[in-house]
Amino acid sequence: MKLxxxxxxxHSIGGDYTDMYQQDYDAVLHADRCGFxxxxxxxxxSARVEPISNTLQFMSALxxxxxxxxxGTGVLNLPHHHPAKIAADxxxxxxxxxxxxxxxxxxxxxxxxxxxxxxxxxxxxxxxxECIDMVHRIWxxxxxxxxxxxxxxxxxxxxxxxxxxxxxxPKPYQKPHPPVAVSAMSPFSGTARLAGSRGWSLISANFNxxxxxxxxxxAYSQGCEQSGRQPDRQNWRIARSIVVTETDSEARDYLAxxxxxxxxxxxxxxxxxxRAGLLKIMKPDLEMDDSLVTDEFCIETMVIAGxxxxxxxxxxxxxxxxxxxxxxxxxxxxxxxxxxxxxxxELLATDVLPKLGKLADQRH
Numbered sequence: 001m002k003l004x005x006x007x008x009x010x011h012s013i014g015g016d017y018t019d020m021y022q023q024d025y026d027a028v029l030h031a032d033r034c035g036f037x038x039x040x041x042x043x044x045x046s047a048r049v050e051p052i053s054n055t056l057q058f059m060s061a062l063x064x065x066x067x068x069x070x071x072g073t074g075v076l077n078l079p080h081h082h083p084a085k086i087a088a089d090x091x092x093x094x095x096x097x098x099x100x101x102x103x104x105x106x107x108x109x110x111x112x113x114x115x116x117x118x119x120x121x122x123x124x125x126x127x128x129x130e131c132i133d134m135v136h137r138i139w140x141x142x143x144x145x146x147x148x149x150x151x152x153x154x155x156x157x158x159x160x161x162x163x164x165x166x167x168x169x170p171k172p173y174q175k176p177h178p179p180v181a182v183s184a185m186s187p188f189s190g191t192a193r194l195a196g197s198r199g200w201s202l203i204s205a206n207f208n209x210x211x212x213x214x215x216x217x218x219a220y221s222q223g224c225e226q227s228g229r230q231p232d233r234q235n236w237r238i239a240r241s242i243v244v245t246e247t248d249s250e251a252r253d254y255l256a257x258x259x260x261x262x263x264x265x266x267x268x269x270x271x272x273x274x275r276a277g278l279l280k281i282m283k284p285d286l287e288m289d290d291s292l293v294t295d296e297f298c299i300e301t302m303v304i305a306g307x308x309x310x311x312x313x314x315x316x317x318x319x320x321x322x323x324x325x326x327x328x329x330x331x332x333x334x335x336x337x338x339x340x341x342x343x344x345x346e347l348l349a350t351d352v353l354p355k356l357g358k359l360a361d362q363r364h
Contacts, residue, residue, distance in 0.1 A: 001325075001357035003349055004038035005031045006074060006206065006239045007332035010265050011049050020051050023335055025062065030342055032066035034349040038327065039066075040074030040104055040203070046112040049268065056093045063097050071097060074203075075106035075183055079127035080117040083134035084154050084169060091139070091170035094178055101178045104203065105132055106191075111276065125191070127151050132180065139177050143167035181237070184216045185281050192216045196223025196231060206239035206331040207269050209284035209301055213238060214322050234326035240315070241265070241331045243305035244347040245340065251305040254340060261334040266298035308351035315352070316359050324360040328353065 007027065011020045028039050041059055044050040052058050059071045071093075076086060094101045107124035114120045119127070130149045137147055144157040144167070160167030172178055181201035184192040185208055195202045202220045204213045217236060224231040241262060245251040254260055270293060273279045280286050282293050284301065304314045315328070330348055335341045 001353065001360045002037040002327040003035070003353045004040065004072075004237065004327050004329040005036055005332055005345075006040045006203070006329040008042045008044075008050050008074075009052065009332050009334075010268060011051065011334050012261070012264060012336075013049055015049070015051075017048075017051055021058070024052065024058070024332075027332055027335065027341075028059075028062050028069070029066055030345060032062075032069040034345050036069055036345070036349060038070045038072055038102065038329070040072035040102075040329065042074045043077060044110050044113060045080070046116050047110055050110070056089055060093060060096060063100075070100045070102060072102035072181065073104045075104035075181075077108035077113065078105050078131035079108055079119045079122065079124040079151075080113060081131065083131045083152055084138065086131065087135045087138040088170050090135070090178065091172040094172040094174055095170070097173075099173045099178075101172075101174070102181055102201075103132075103178045104181045104183065106183055122151075125194075129194070136177060138169050139171050143169075145169070184219075185212075186278075187212045187280065187286070188215045188219050190219070192219040193223035193226075196220040196225075196229065197227040198223075199227075199229055201235040201237065203237045203239060203329065205281075206241050206329070207266070207282060207298070207302055209282070210318055210321050211284050212281070217322065232326075233324050236325040237327040237329050238322070238325050239329040239331050240318075241303045241333065242311060242344070242348060243303065243333075243340075244308055244311050244344045244352060245305070246307065246343075246347075248306040248310050250340075251307070251310075254337070255299060255303070255305060259336070261336040262303055263295050263299060265331075265333050266302070267295050270295065270298060308347050311348070312352050312355050315356050319356070319359065319363065324363045328356065 009024050031039055041055045043052055043055040045053045055073045090103060105128060107128045130151050134147055134149060143160045145154050146157060147154040156167050181203055182191050182195045183203040183205060185205040192202055204216045221231040243251050273281055279290050279293055304311055
């Protein structure tokens with residue numbers, strides 16, 4: 001079993017941009033030093049609390065310092081990008097990192113970004129598929145390019161100069177291309193089904209109850225079966241909010257603080273989902289009244305916290321419900337107590353993950 005870090009990243013309201021970027025950088029670097037295998041970093045253009053606008057640009061600064069970790073875009077919101085730009089930028093990163101790139105893609109999730117880029121009324125899932133298909137067609141071919149779609153057109157024909165090598169769009173380091181992953185958060189996610197049909201990897205969000213996480217795999221398996229593929233649980237990444245402390249009481253004391261960053265994280269998401277009519281994402285029972293989805297409910301049902309043994313027991317019990325999976329992704333929460341969060345990552349990597357991996361092997 002692999003271990004990764006999943007970063008929206010989400011910070012407190014009113015944070016200083018420089019400080020937030022530095023903390024995000026430090027978190028990835030610490031994950032690399034702890035032995036984490038992967039990090040996924042999100043992109044948002046119009047939310048101060050989610051300040052990274054270009055995940056490839058941010059992660060490129062870490063290539064020389066985080067020497068072992070694999071970088072994942074978590075995710076590239078493809079409806080907001082021209083396919084040719086994605087193809088060139090991702091290929092550049094893939095070469096600079098010597099193939100340490102996973103292309104996490106998605107249709108976007110921030111309403112203010114939809115308004116910013118004019119995609120409020122558009123079929124963003126359709127745009128996502130068209131964009132990644134065009135990116136792969138670019139990488140599979142040489143100029144002249146003439147690729148027409150419903151949302152974009154790509155052409156380099158009249159202005160290419162073959163003798164001067166003007167016209168080619170870069171191809172990636174990995175052949176035929178970097179692996180593709182998508183994230184899922186809705187019950188019986190259509191995106192999960194699409195991932196299975198395309199042979200992409202699946203990431204289940206950390207703000208889902210286990211029952212929805214299980215439905216993601218069911219949808220993914222259906223997509224695999226429809227396209228004649230065998231579903232492989234190694235292609236499933238599950239994100240979870242995890243706090244590992246030396247003792248159970250230390251974790252309880254931290255989460256009891258009214259200003260702890262985990263509660264702030266879930267409060268922010270809960271408010272956003274409620275305003276968008278998407279609170280079902282957090283409900284284990286879709287008939288559950290919205291008023292019952294409180295911050296305390298989220299902490300109780302979606303956060304795994306305690307000593308290494310307690311965290312291991314919780315993760316193992318959940319694995320009994322979900323079955324084995326390939327990668328555990330620990331969700332990033334703002335370092336309101338840097339020493340606690342650094343130690344949490346260390347304990348997860350050294351005390352919890354190896355034992356959980358053995359349990360996964362036994363259940364596989």
